[in-house]
Every structure is written in structure tokens, then in C-alpha cells.
Amino acid sequence: MAQTSTYRAELPDGSRIERSYRVEEGKKVPRGNWQWVVYDPDRRPSRKRVNLRTKDKAAAMSRALEHARDRSLGTFDPWGQAASTGVSVTEAAAAYIASQKRAGRAEGTVNSAERLLSAFERSLPAGCNVAHVEPMHVERFVSAPKPGKEGKPGPPKSAGTRRRYRAVLRHFFAFCQRRGYTRTDPTADLEAPTGRANRRDHVTEAEAAKMLRTLDAAEVLDGRSYGWLRDWLVFGMGTGLRPGEQAGLRWSDVRLSEGALRVRGTKTSSSARPVPVAGDALAVLRQRSEARADESDSLVFVGSRGGAVEMRHLSKRLNALAESAKVKKNVTAYSLRHSYGTRMAAAGVPLLDLARIMGTSVAMIERHYGHYCPERGAAHVLRVFGTEAMASTSTSV
Known part of the structure; x- marks a missing residue:
């Protein structure tokens, strides 16, 4: 018969976190979520358990410490009484x-x-x-x-x-x-919205060339420089960075001699990943490096007014440029990242490697960027099952 026991970890205020486990065939098998356990002899029941809704010990300890701090400030009551009611x-x-x-x-x-x-x-x-x-x-x-x-x-x-x-x-x-602000979750029975999300159009190399030629013509007609938009377009298609990552890129993140970037994530502020850079995207970095006024750790890309590129206007500018170039697609700031992923996947880059470069999951790569390429699929089939492959196999046998 399996024995049941409990993992425990104490907090500075005397409370603790607990998680039960069973011993089966000499192994400890955890059960359920971690719980925060508080004791107060003047309350009924004297011992109160709060479900921390996680099976990770570090996350449970973090949540329990947050609860303990709020309890000390009087803004959270584990027993769900007056201290936690009436919160707007x-x-x-x-x-x-x-x-x-x-x-x-x-x-x-x-x-x-x-x-x-x-x-x-x-x-x-x-x-x-x-x-x-x-x-x-x-x-x-x-x-x-x-x-x-x-x-x-x-x-x-x-x-x-x-x-x-x-x-x-x-x-x-x-x-x-x-x-403890509420006992019920009004979103619990809310059904997940159905229907397809807005289509993410990618820009082909030929379409990007048309957009760049249109931009050159606009500079002549308007008498203005659109160099920042040209560089953004070329660099985005050549690196696949998220718009927020590209906007926040600083010179301290650039390794020109190595042809690489250290990209700070937009999902969590502490995450970072290396991204290789080559071709036209690397040329953009070199040109911008040579044009720098000083060696300060400034932004690599700045807008037309010299400040940070404004995300809310970027998609409008790109879509207007695509319309002027007669590219009949909904081109947004994310389209450049989508173009990079599509091109890399079609070239046969392993999905795991592509996911690491782009800072996302393999499932996301398959869903958004792993477009099926008939020519590449046919080449793989011929390589494995073609007549030449079969002949070489029979010869080796």
C-alpha cells in the first residue's frame, strides 16, 4: 500500500508551503499543487490552506511570499474575511x-x-x-x-x-x-473565440525589391530621406527580429566582428538570445556603425525625427509603402519577421534551429512560418526513394 507524506518549506513569517506525495515502489510521486499553510489560533479553522495553483516549488515560494507580505500589510486575508473584501x-x-x-x-x-x-x-x-x-x-x-x-x-x-x-x-x-479579492472567476465559462486569426502575409524578395525601388522614387519626389525605413525593411527581413526587439536594439548588443546580435527578449525582460547576421542585414549594421556620431550605447534604429521608432505608426508606413509599390498584401511590422521565417523554413533549415534563432517554440514555427514547399518536399522524396537512391542501396547490399 502506498504511503502518503508531505514536502514542506518554511517562510520567514512562520507560515509554510506544502505539497503531498505518495511513496510507490520506493519512489516519491508528487500529488496536486503546492499550498500555502497559515496558522492562527484565534481564527476558525486555526490552520488555513491556500491553493497556490502551481506544481513548481520556486513559483509556489514566490507566490507564498507575496501573500505573506500582503497579509502583513492587511490587504490579504487567507480566511477570506473583511481585509480582502470590497477591492475595486x-x-x-x-x-x-x-x-x-x-x-x-x-x-x-x-x-x-x-x-x-x-x-x-x-x-x-x-x-x-x-x-x-x-x-x-x-x-x-x-x-x-x-x-x-x-x-x-x-x-x-x-x-x-x-x-x-x-x-x-x-x-x-x-x-x-x-x-482573495474574489471567490469566483467570471472568465471560467467563457468559451475560447473561434475563427481564424488575421492572415500574416509575408513579403517575398521580389516584392521587397519593388518596395525599395518605390522608396527610392519617393525620396526623389518628396525631397526627403527615408533611409531609416529602408534600413528597417532590409534588416527586419534579414534577421527575423520581433518589431519590439528591433526597436530596442542597442549598439552594446551588436557584435559586428562576429556577425551576431544579443537580442533582449520582449516576452520577459531578463531573456536574451544570440542571433547571427549576414548579407544585406550585416551591411546595414556596418553602414549605421560608420555613421554614428559617438560611441554611446544608443539605439541602432531611430525614426524620422531622431527618436525611437514608434510601433503604432510603423505598420501603417509599411502598408502604405506596399500599396504604393502595388504589392497586394497586408504588410505590417510583423510581416518582415514572417518573411524571414518563411524563407528559412523553405530553405530546409531544421525547425528546432529556426525556433532557437527566432526565440520561439517549434510549434509556433510550424503554425506560422513552416509553410509547405512542394519543390523542397519533392526533392526530399527523390533523395530517399528516387531511382538513384534505390540503386545505390541495392549496390551496397
């Missing part, structure tokens, strides 16, 4: 954003969540508490069309946008439950 959505959102910053989330990710929660708060009755949010409030917010001009409804949200809204709100209300 505004207060809960501020606490959530602060926790995301402490967790090391990238600035862009935190800012996006903050804007979404602010819009969600405006859609609720004034002064609404977290505990009073109902599923219909969430459903109405996620399904509502985009805001249009002059207060009129705009176009409907895409399936991808609705999925992102749902994911952020689910994470937010899970946080609120852990803090």
Missing part, C-alpha cells in the same frame, strides 16, 4: 500590474495588459468591485466591436484579438482569486 477593479488592476513588473515581465507586455485592463474597467459600472464582476461583463467586453470614429462602433475584433483579451482577463482574475 482599479485597485486590483494596479496590484496585478505591480506584480507583473516584479515578476520581470517585459515593458511592452505590461503596458499592453495595463491598457486592456483600463479599457475593461471603463466598460464596467462606476466603482465596481472585483467580486461583483459577472460573466456577462466579461463576455460583453471581449465581444464588443472596436471603437470607431465619432463614438460609433468600429469593425469587429478578430478572433486573435478576442483570444488575447480572454487570456489577459483569465490571468488577471486568477491573480485576484489568489489574493
Whole structure:
């Protein structure tokens, strides 16, 4: 018969985290999530357990320490009584954003969540508490069309946008439950949005050449320099960086002699990965390095006004350029990354290697960048099963 016991780790305030396990055939088999255990002889029950909703010990300890700190400040009560009731959505959102910053989330990710929660708060009755949010409030917010001009409804949200809204709100209300702000999750029964996300068009080499020629002509006609946009286009197609990664690239991240970059991730601020650079993209770096006014650790790419490239305008500029070049595709800032992934996958680069270079998962590569190439597929079949291959096999036997 299997024996049951408990892993334990103490916290500075005297509370602890626990996780049960069974001993089967001499091996310890963990069961369930870690729990935060608090003892107070003046409360009933005197010992209270809080589900930390994780099987990772480090994450459990981090959440328990956060709960312990909030309990000491009087903003969280494990027994779910007065200290944790009456928390407004505004207060809960501020606490959530602060926790995301402490967790090391990238600035862009935190800012996006903050804007979404602010819009969600405006859609609720004034002064609404977290505990009073109902599923219909969430459903109405996620399904509502985009805001249009002059207060009129705009176009409907895409399936991808609705999925992102749902994911952020689910994470937010899970946080609120852990803090004791609410006992229920209004997103629990919210169905995942169906339908395909907006198509991600990639730019071919021929289409990129047309866009660059159009840009050259525009410089002559307008009497202005669009060098920053030209360099952005060439570099983006040659490195596959995310728009935020390319915008945040600094000279301290560039290794010209090695033909490599150290890219700081946009998913979490602490992540970084090496990215090889060659060809036209490397030429762009060299030209920009020679044109630097000083050796300060400045941004590699700056906009037309000398400051950081503004993401909200970049896609509009690229799409307008594609339209002028008669490239009939929806070209956005992400299209350049998509072009890089498509070209590398079609060239036969192993998906695992491509995923590491692009800083994503193999599943994401297959979903977005691993377009099937009939010519490459036929070549692989001929190499393995072709007449020459069969002849060489029979000869060796």
C-alpha cells in the first residue's frame, strides 16, 4: 500500500508551503499543487490552506511570499474575511500590474495588459468591485466591436484579438482569486473565440525589391530621406527580429566582428538570445556603425525625427509603402519577421534551429512560418526513394 507524506518549506513569517506525495515502489510521486499553510489560533479553522495553483516549488515560494507580505500589510486575508473584501477593479488592476513588473515581465507586455485592463474597467459600472464582476461583463467586453470614429462602433475584433483579451482577463482574475479579492472567476465559462486569426502575409524578395525601388522614387519626389525605413525593411527581413526587439536594439548588443546580435527578449525582460547576421542585414549594421556620431550605447534604429521608432505608426508606413509599390498584401511590422521565417523554413533549415534563432517554440514555427514547399518536399522524396537512391542501396547490399 502506498504511503502518503508531505514536502514542506518554511517562510520567514512562520507560515509554510506544502505539497503531498505518495511513496510507490520506493519512489516519491508528487500529488496536486503546492499550498500555502497559515496558522492562527484565534481564527476558525486555526490552520488555513491556500491553493497556490502551481506544481513548481520556486513559483509556489514566490507566490507564498507575496501573500505573506500582503497579509502583513492587511490587504490579504487567507480566511477570506473583511481585509480582502470590497477591492475595486482599479485597485486590483494596479496590484496585478505591480506584480507583473516584479515578476520581470517585459515593458511592452505590461503596458499592453495595463491598457486592456483600463479599457475593461471603463466598460464596467462606476466603482465596481472585483467580486461583483459577472460573466456577462466579461463576455460583453471581449465581444464588443472596436471603437470607431465619432463614438460609433468600429469593425469587429478578430478572433486573435478576442483570444488575447480572454487570456489577459483569465490571468488577471486568477491573480485576484489568489489574493482573495474574489471567490469566483467570471472568465471560467467563457468559451475560447473561434475563427481564424488575421492572415500574416509575408513579403517575398521580389516584392521587397519593388518596395525599395518605390522608396527610392519617393525620396526623389518628396525631397526627403527615408533611409531609416529602408534600413528597417532590409534588416527586419534579414534577421527575423520581433518589431519590439528591433526597436530596442542597442549598439552594446551588436557584435559586428562576429556577425551576431544579443537580442533582449520582449516576452520577459531578463531573456536574451544570440542571433547571427549576414548579407544585406550585416551591411546595414556596418553602414549605421560608420555613421554614428559617438560611441554611446544608443539605439541602432531611430525614426524620422531622431527618436525611437514608434510601433503604432510603423505598420501603417509599411502598408502604405506596399500599396504604393502595388504589392497586394497586408504588410505590417510583423510581416518582415514572417518573411524571414518563411524563407528559412523553405530553405530546409531544421525547425528546432529556426525556433532557437527566432526565440520561439517549434510549434509556433510550424503554425506560422513552416509553410509547405512542394519543390523542397519533392526533392526530399527523390533523395530517399528516387531511382538513384534505390540503386545505390541495392549496390551496397
